[in-house]
Amino acid sequence: MTTRPGSRVDSAAAHPSAASDPHGHRPVLLGEIVELLAPTSGESVVDLTAGRGGHAVALGASVGAAGLLTLFDRDPANLDYARARVSAMPAAPRIQSVHADFRSVALMMPSGTPPANAVLADLGFASTQVDDPSRGLAFSHDGPLDMRLDPTRGETAAQLVARMDERELADIIFHYGEDPFARRIARNIAQTRARVPISTTGQLASLVQESYGARAAASRLHPATRTFMALRIAVNDELGALEGLVAAVRDAALAAASGSPTWLAAGARVAIMSFHSLEDRIVKRAFAQMIEAGWAESLTRKPVEASPTEVGANPRARSAKLRAIRLVR
Numbered sequence: 093m094t095t096r097p098g099s100r101v102d103s104a105a106a107h108p109s110a111a112s113d114p115h116g117h118r119p120v121l122l123g124e125i126v127e128l129l130a131p132t133s134g135e136s137v138v139d140l141t142a143g144r145g146g147h148a149v150a151l152g153a154s155v156g157a158a159g160l161l162t163l164f165d166r167d168p169a170n171l172d173y174a175r176a177r178v179s180a181m182p183a184a185p186r187i188q189s190v191h192a193d194f195r196s197v198a199l200m201m202p203s204g205t206p207p208a209n210a211v212l213a214d215l216g217f218a219s220t221q222v223d224d225p226s227r228g229l230a231f232s233h234d235g236p237l238d239m240r241l242d243p244t245r246g247e248t249a250a251q252l253v254a255r256m257d258e259r260e261l262a263d264i265i266f267h268y269g270e271d272p273f274a275r276r277i278a279r280n281i282a283q284t285r286a287r288v289p290i291s292t293t294g295q296l297a298s299l300v301q302e303s304y305g306a307r308a309a310a311s312r313l314h315p316a317t318r319t320f321m322a323l324r325i326a327v328n329d330e331l332g333a334l335e336g337l338v339a340a341v342r343d344a345a346l347a348a349a350s351g352s353p354t355w356l357a358a359g360a361r362v363a364i365m366s367f368h369s370l371e372d373r374i375v376k377r378a379f380a381q382m383i384e385a386g387w388a389e390s391l392t393r394k395p396v397e398a399s400p401t402e403v404g405a406n407p408r409a410r411s412a413k414l415r416a417i418r419l420v421r
């Protein structure tokens with residue numbers, strides 16, 4: 093299979109294992125990612141968002157038993173799952189796993205790790221996280237209003253909704269969720285929480301629906317879709333984490349260009365797949381700066397998107413935008 097930068101190919105066809113879904117999450121743009129990162133036998137690869145291990149298995153197969161796969165994830169359960177899945181492969185690479193936010197990749201890389209030849213970040217959440225009502229990520233199942241991708245630390249969505257003033261809530265719902273009814277939803281949240289704490293996904297979903305009034309019936313998406321996305325982004329500081337990651341890549345690219353040791357190897361390939369326009373903007377700008385500075389070259393003239401076949405099999409792939417660079421030294 094050949095992937096021209098910016099072209100669309102069918103991941104599921106390229107990697108038949110992706111078509112069946114025993115691990116609860118279909119890896120998006122799997123064939124394209126492996127082709128762009130081009131890991132070879134014995135290399136050191138970092139999967140910053142191990143998730144259910146879908147991409148990790150393919151990357152691990154490429155580096156083989158002589159290679160090293162370093163897995164990161166904020167979610168300890170996903171990290172363990174991905175590690176176990178890769179370890180069970182024939183000719184599995186050496187694996188190290190790190191429970192951390194990828195913004196700290198440069199600090200958290202286990203000591204003695206050889207510089208990475210290829211790095212992947214597949215942003216957002218895994219289907220299994222959304223499908224688990226106890227994680228509070230979905231308006232379609234009632235559960236605690238949590239939304240943390242790392243359930244061991246940080247403020248829950250219920251705490252955030254209780255703490256922020258009405259204006260901050262409206263700004264989050266408007267900017268991260270692009271919901272035209274953001275102000276009305278924030279007002280409804282403020283009025284409701286003055287009477288009763290908002291502690292479940294069901295409560296929040298009906299409150300948002302109520303805020304839409306008669307327009308709820310005309311809405312193509314469930315009225316709560318945008319509010320839930322916005323709060324998830326805020327609870328997990330997803331844009332801050334991505335800014336931290338691209339800064340870590342930029343610092344490493346600068347160090348590599350000046351011949352200093354860093355966590356990225358000379359010629360390292362870095363791929364970031366985003367699902368939100370604000371994320372894609374951060375990646376696009378950061379990569380463009382590195383290319384302009386002469387530290388990296390682009391591997392994707394345009395962002396790579398999923399084929400209609402892949403979107404048909406996995407609707408989550410619809411908004412994926414994949415960008416990749418290679419360090420020039």
Ligand SMILES: C[S@@+](CC[C@H](N)C(=O)[O-])C[C@H]1O[C@@H](n2cnc3c(N)ncnc32)[C@H](O)[C@@H]1O
Pocket residue numbers: 117118119120140141142143144145146147148164165166167170192193194195214215216217218241242333334
């Ligand atoms: C889309 S899923 C990855 C799926 C994976 N590529 C696969 O094929 O199974 C994203 C994963 O990244 C994790 N994650 C999200 N933001 C993170 C961050 N800032 N640092 C580390 N992990 C993060 C989530 O917990 C989730 O497990």
